[in-house]
Amino acid sequence: MSCYVVLGFGAAGAATARLLVEQGHSVRVVTRSGRAAEPGIEHVVLDAADAAALTGVAQGADAILQCAAPPYDRWASDLPPLAASACAAAEATGAVLVMLGNLYGYGPVDGxxxxxxxxxxTGRKGRVRAAAWERARTLHEQGRIRAVEVRASDFFGPGVTDGGHLAARVLPPLLRGRPVSTLGDTDVPHSWTYLPDVARALAEVAGAERAWGRAWHVPTEPALSVRQMVERLAAEAGTGPIPVRGLPAAVLAVGGIFSPLLRELKEIRYQFTRPFVVDASPYEAAFEVRATPFDQQVKATVDWWREGSAGAAGAAGAAGRP
Incomplete structure (x- = not known):
């Protein structure tokens, strides 16, 4: 049995912590606010940006899994000290640092x-994400820590209730048979990463020495457009066909005057106006985790929302975008 420290208990942190418990490991979860007790998880109330305090909690841990993410509009100010603290704790304790990242650091790409x-x-959030991994990778190359990053595209699945493009904006109206509005072009291909697959990949690389020192993409099913996703979800829910409308850039700009979240979304609008497709073939060639079949993803997601997402949302927290 290994001991793991999981930072954050949003959708990704919670799914990862619970999976590790299922696998027979000892798990400590670090959050600022604490959580209700549940079997196998020790909840520790702590500001993970406090390197000395985090180092104390991580003593004896085999790995630190950094799944915490500040509110979307505070990434630039809050994520760097959080990443620095995780690196410091990994160096002081010898625990492997497993970082949950995303695809922002690449910026717009072709293919x-x-x-x-x-x-x-070039965007602020992309630079912050890139800098967090580059810091960890440099320390790894210097032999000061052992680090690995797992990168996911937009989350969806059971437990994703806020921030995720499909969660907050699409699923609630879809389940009521109402039209949905989304960012950008509703017909460009986009990769959607299933949350349980994120947790399984994080757990797998944490214990695989050959994974360390580089970044890996979470296995993800072939890209589908927003319209195709809505069609599949609505068919499962029995509420389709559902009209799908793209929000014009002007609407986003006006909304950003009043909403910090909408202001931040302007930076990554390119992800929904051009193909945004992830290739996870190197991971699949090296490790065992594979993307859950899409039909299973859709069924589990719709079932979870129907079984009482409002109550589950408070427990799961928010982590739509890693």
Missing amino acids: PMTEDLPLSA
Whole structure:
């Protein structure tokens, strides 16, 4: 049995912590606010950006899994100290640092995204994400820590209730048979990463030495457009066909005057106006986790929302975008 420290208990952190418990490991979860007790998980109330305090909690851990993410509009200010603290704790304790990242660091690209692309994002959030991994990778190359990053596209699935493009904007109206409005072009291909597959990939690379020192993409089913996703979800829910409308850029600009979240979405609108496709073939060639078949993803997601997402949302928290 290994001991894992999981930072954050949003959708990704919660799914990962619970999976590790199922696999027979000891798990400590670090959050600022704490959580209700549940079997196998020790909840620790702590600001994970406090390196000294985090180092104390991580003593004896085999790995630190960094799944915490500040609110979307505070990434630039809050994510760097959080990433620095995780690196410091990994160096002080010898625990492997497993970072949950995303695809923002690449910026707009032509063709499928692969892990060997340069992290050349010009947007603020993309630069912050890229810098967090580059710091960890440098320390790894210097022999000071052991680190690996797992990158996912937009989350969807059971437990994703806020921030995710399909969760907050699409599923609630879809389940009521109402039209949905989404960012950008509703017909360009987009990769959607299933949350349980994120958790399984994080758990797998944490214990696989050959994975360390580089980034990997989570296995993800072939890209589908927003319209195709809505059609599949509505068919499963029995509420289709559902009209799908793209939000014009002007609407996003006006909304951003009043909403910090909408202001932040302007930076990544390119992800929904051009193909945004992830290639996870290197991971699949090296490890065992595979993307869950899409029909199973859709059924589990619709079932979860129908079985009482409002109550589950409070427990699951928010982590639509890693």
